[in-house]
Amino acid sequence: MNPQFIMDGLIAGAIIGLGAVGVTLTYSILRFSNFAHGELLSWGAYLALAVAGALGFLSAGLTKPIAPFSFGWALPISAVIAIGLTGLLALAVDALLFSSFRRRGSAIIIMVMASFGASLALRSLLEFLFTSKPAYFTKALQIAMKLGGGLRATPDQLLMLGVALVAVVTVHLLMTRTDIGRAMRAVSENPALASIAGIDVRRVIRTVWFLGAALACVAGIMSGLLIQIRPYLGHDLLLPLFAAAILGGIGSVPGAMLAGLIIGLCEALAVQAVGAEWRAAVSFVILIAVLLVRPRGLFGKAS
Amino acid sequence: MTLDILAYAAFFLSMALTYAIICLGLNVQWGMTGLFNVGIAAFVAVGAYTSALLTTPPSPDRFGGFELPIFVGWLGAAVTSGLLSWAVGALTIRLRSDYLAIATFGIAVTVQLCMLNLQPLTGGPFGIGFIPRPFADLQDNALAFSLANFAVMAIVVLALYLALEHLAKSPWGRVLRAIREDEMAAQALGKRPIRFRLQAFTLGGAIMGLAGAAQAHFIGFIAPDNYMPILTFQVWAMLIVGGSGNNRGAIAGAILVWGLWALSAAAVSTFVPAEQQARAASLQIVAIGVGLCLMLLWRPRGLFGEVSPLTRLKSLRAAPSKE
Amino acid sequence: MTAPILSTHGLVAGYEPDLPIVRGIDFSVSSGELVVLLGPNGAGKSTFVKAIAGLVPIHAGTMMLNGRDITHVSPHRKVAEGLAFVPQTENVFATMTILENLQIAVAHLPKAKRGAAIEALFSRFPDLAARPSRLAGALSGGQRQMLAVARALALDPPVIILDEPSAGLSPKIVSEVFDMLKAINAGGVTVLLVEQNVKAALAIASRAVILAEGRIAHEGLPEELASDPLVGKIYLGTAHGHQGAPA
Ligand SMILES: Nc1ncnc2c1ncn2[C@@H]1O[C@H](COP(=O)(O)OP(=O)(O)OP(=O)(O)O)[C@@H](O)[C@H]1O
Ligand SMILES: [Mg+2]
Numbered sequence: 001m002n003p004q005f006i007m008d009g010l011i012a013g014a015i016i017g018l019g020a021v022g023v024t025l026t027y028s029i030l031r032f033s034n035f036a037h038g039e040l041l042s043w044g045a046y047l048a049l050a051v052a053g054a055l056g057f058l059s060a061g062l063t064k065p066i067a068p069f070s071f072g073w074a075l076p077i078s079a080v081i082a083i084g085l086t087g088l089l090a091l092a093v094d095a096l097l098f099s100s101f102r103r104r105g106s107a108i109i110i111m112v113m114a115s116f117g118a119s120l121a122l123r124s125l126l127e128f129l130f131t132s133k134p135a136y137f138t139k140a141l142q143i144a145m146k147l148g149g150g151l152r153a154t155p156d157q158l159l160m161l162g163v164a165l166v167a168v169v170t171v172h173l174l175m176t177r178t179d180i181g182r183a184m185r186a187v188s189e190n191p192a193l194a195s196i197a198g199i200d201v202r203r204v205i206r207t208v209w210f211l212g213a214a215l216a217c218v219a220g221i222m223s224g225l226l227i228q229i230r231p232y233l234g235h236d237l238l239l240p241l242f243a244a245a246i247l248g249g250i251g252s253v254p255g256a257m258l259a260g261l262i263i264g265l266c267e268a269l270a271v272q273a274v275g276a277e278w279r280a281a282v283s284f285v286i287l288i289a290v291l292l293v294r295p296r297g298l299f300g301k302a303s
Numbered sequence: 304m305t306l307d308i309l310a311y312a313a314f315f316l317s318m319a320l321t322y323a324i325i326c327l328g329l330n331v332q333w334g335m336t337g338l339f340n341v342g343i344a345a346f347v348a349v350g351a352y353t354s355a356l357l358t359t360p361p362s363p364d365r366f367g368g369f370e371l372p373i374f375v376g377w378l379g380a381a382v383t384s385g386l387l388s389w390a391v392g393a394l395t396i397r398l399r400s401d402y403l404a405i406a407t408f409g410i411a412v413t414v415q416l417c418m419l420n421l422q423p424l425t426g427g428p429f430g431i432g433f434i435p436r437p438f439a440d441l442q443d444n445a446l447a448f449s450l451a452n453f454a455v456m457a458i459v460v461l462a463l464y465l466a467l468e469h470l471a472k473s474p475w476g477r478v479l480r481a482i483r484e485d486e487m488a489a490q491a492l493g494k495r496p497i498r499f500r501l502q503a504f505t506l507g508g509a510i511m512g513l514a515g516a517a518q519a520h521f522i523g524f525i526a527p528d529n530y531m532p533i534l535t536f537q538v539w540a541m542l543i544v545g546g547s548g549n550n551r552g553a554i555a556g557a558i559l560v561w562g563l564w565a566l567s568a569a570a571v572s573t574f575v576p577a578e579q580q581a582r583a584a585s586l587q588i589v590a591i592g593v594g595l596c597l598m599l600l601w602r603p604r605g606l607f608g609e610v611s612p613l614t615r616l617k618s619l620r621a622a623p624s625k626e
Numbered sequence: 627m628t629a630p631i632l633s634t635h636g637l638v639a640g641y642e643p644d645l646p647i648v649r650g651i652d653f654s655v656s657s658g659e660l661v662v663l664l665g666p667n668g669a670g671k672s673t674f675v676k677a678i679a680g681l682v683p684i685h686a687g688t689m690m691l692n693g694r695d696i697t698h699v700s701p702h703r704k705v706a707e708g709l710a711f712v713p714q715t716e717n718v719f720a721t722m723t724i725l726e727n728l729q730i731a732v733a734h735l736p737k738a739k740r741g742a743a744i745e746a747l748f749s750r751f752p753d754l755a756a757r758p759s760r761l762a763g764a765l766s767g768g769q770r771q772m773l774a775v776a777r778a779l780a781l782d783p784p785v786i787i788l789d790e791p792s793a794g795l796s797p798k799i800v801s802e803v804f805d806m807l808k809a810i811n812a813g814g815v816t817v818l819l820v821e822q823n824v825k826a827a828l829a830i831a832s833r834a835v836i837l838a839e840g841r842i843a844h845e846g847l848p849e850e851l852a853s854d855p856l857v858g859k860i861y862l863g864t865a866h867g868h869q870g871a872p873a
Binding site: 033097101107117118120121122127131238243283288295 | 337339341394395398400401402405406408409410412413416419420536581582585588589591592593594595596599600603
């Protein structure tokens with residue numbers, strides 16, 4: 001068996017993991033599974049693409065690749081801007097939609113349903129704006145370097161793995177070491193108690209939306225850079241994201257990342273063993289297995 | 304000319320009624336029981352393919368073709384989709400309410416994959432053709448053919464409607480309502496909520512499978528493209544517009560939304576230049592998504608709904624601690 | 627008598643819009659008082675204090691804190707205005723450690739002062755100081771109650787409301803809790819105490835209020851209530867003004 005599947009799996013897994021961290025955070029604090037989370041990945045990628053395009057238009061120098069990578073400064077700059085914009089998009093959707101349901105105390109399932117409608121609208125809007133033709137951040141081709149042990153990776157791939165690692169460690173430290181992190185965990189356990197402990201629950205909710213969207217944007221850009229950008233980019237990742245969030249245990253940041261990597265590796269393995277056409281079924285199988293054997297996941301609290 | 308219009312109207316209404324059947328199935332799951340199914344397309348597809356396999360003539364390049372009578376196909380469809388629903392429900396209904404939603408979403412993805420890749424069973428991307436149509440011997444007379452098919456659909460919908468109304472008033476339906484309104488109290492009376500929910504989910508899935516079969520035989524061929532997630536969205540839009548929990552609303556919603564959908568699609572294809580049609584179609588879907596959200600925000604009871612499960616569902620919320 | 631620090635006027639509140647549980651309560655506490663709120667199970671005591679804290683929807687009426695209208699102020703703002711609340715149940719973050727629970731409580735202080743504030747709480751509650759990294763969910767009932775009170779005191783509130791802090795505790799711990807409340811009150815904090823433990827509560831109270839069916843049924847000095855057999859029989863579930871039924 002070709003060991004290259006490990007590299008492919010790690011990359012897919014990092015993307016899934018970042019997205020799943022967002023899912024797990026929003027789930028644990030807003031208490032519903034957000035079917036529109038995948039769309040945040042797609043919107044993140046397209047927003048970065050649009051901003052990078054505008055930057056390249058302003059100054060051609062920004063598109064000149066930074067050796068050894070395939071992209072110029074336009075991408076990192078636009079990534080930062082896109083992260084902010086994706087965060088604002090999530091806040092806007094919350095303000096227009098979910099906050100009303102929270103105010104009314106609607107059933108969880110109503111919010112799930114609304115997220116389902118929002119996902120449909122957001123995805124088709126992307127299709128309308130950018131058409132369903134795949135797009136790319138760069139046209140430059142990269143030569144994969146030999147890493148030893150039969151593994152190869154392009155500099156872009158290695159960089160993205162590094163970015164994912166840094167992002168997850170940062171979020172983990174944020175959750176465990178800072179006021180806002182503790183406040184998030186407090187709200188996730190008991191919103192009423194959190195509010196009388198002096199925590200501004202609405203601010204925590206806004207922070208969580210922003211954070212989840214920011215991570216989704218990073219994952220979307222990773223996927224866009226290493227594979228391609230399509231309106232269905234996020235939708236096709238939604239099942240792996242949910243599977244990873246549940247496998248990792250709802251609310252656990254390291255769990256979601258680890259589970260993302262597990263699912264990525266399983267997918268890559270399945271692609272080699274069974275064929276690429278069955279890739280999408282892997283997360284379903286894992287999801288069913290988790291629900292059967294250990295519904296609270298690897299690091300989840302017993303409910 | 305008027306005959307043509309009549310034939311077309313009959314055709315259109317028959318199609319709308321197949322959606323009404325799906326909608327009635329969804330109403331058993333959501334309206335009566337509060338179970339959220341995001342994989343409607345999968346249950347419809349499984350029904351359609353089952354019936355197609357049972358009733359088509361034998362074919363050398365795929366499994367089956369058993370040439371059984373159409374009603375056997377319909378029955379088989381309801382049974383397989385029911386079994387699939389039962390399996391999904393048995394796994395997830397005891398868990399958090401949205402795990403069922405996630406699992407059904409997974410089912411939809413997986414069934415889509417199976418339709419595409421299990422070539423020897425499903426015919427792959429091209430699907431299955433030559434599905435026998437009811438009243439095929441009337442086919443030369445478009446009007447008679449359309450009217451006969453419409454009559455069949457109308458009878459099926461009416462029968463289902465009456466059966467479901469009866470069921471809602473039966474002891475079983477009353478227990479279901481009791482569970483939805485006060486799970487604890489129902490449990491205290493010795494009713495096992497999980498069992499009743501599972502039965503409702505299975506029944507709803509079986510009805511969706513039946514709808515899939517009805518649709519397949521009405522159109523005459525099926526392919527994976529017919530069972531994309533958009534089907535799920537459409538049916539949800541129908542039920543929400545009609546008012547969930549209300550069988551008449553479910554039927555009316557199906558006809559209304561299908562009509563709007565068909566009209567806007569026709570408008571797109573006449574007025575929008577060919578190269579822009581894909582884009583216009585995505586705008587149409589944006590409209591469904593936004594419409595769904597607006598209905599949830601402004602008219603959670605639906606346009607025709609009198610009874611809303613949404614208010615009742617409040618008790619399913621993470622119950623605030625009672626002291 | 628000093629001006630009321632906390633008061634409600636015609637307060638109507640409940641969980642569902644058409645189902646008031648608190649049905650019009652005019653009530654006030656003066657600065658420095660220790661008022662005990664009594665009443666049979668289901669009288670609406672918890673609902674009343676939760677409504678004051680901002681956790682139950684208010685249908686009508688107003689409430690004032692320190693001369694300011696706080697009727698529609700969100701719970702965390704009320705805390706900032708000086709109202710601390712210890713709920714009857716689920717009053718600590720069970721999935722977080724003792725230290726984290728306290729860190730949350732002192733988060734309103736400038737960073738430089740937090741360490742000292744936590745130290746002060748630990749010296750007041752030595753039980754908690756022993757193993758600050760224990761999960762709050764793993765604490766005994768008494769320790770939990772301590773932590774919940776410590777969390778509330780960390781806010782350095784002028785007014786503290788406690789909902790049955792003695793519920794489920796052994797008699798020895800109960801008397802410790804009551805001693806502590808007395809000390810807190812002696813330190814100048816206004817205390818509103820909901821209790822089922824009638825005798826012990828009346829012993830430390832400066833005034834008592836009895837709630838029944840969402841309304842104030844009786845109000846008076848502790849010794850009057852304790853000796854009024856009718857009041858004891860009707861509202862406190864005891865014929866002699868003895869200890870009420872455990873929660
Ligand atoms: N979260 C809730 N949702 C709906 N109704 C509630 C809730 N909590 C309490 N109630 C109802 O409100 C009424 C008053 O309850 P409350 O807890 O205020 O009484 P209490 O006086 O504190 O009683 P106890 O002495 O048992 O603590 C009861 O009828 C109870 O059923
Ligand atoms: Mg109480």
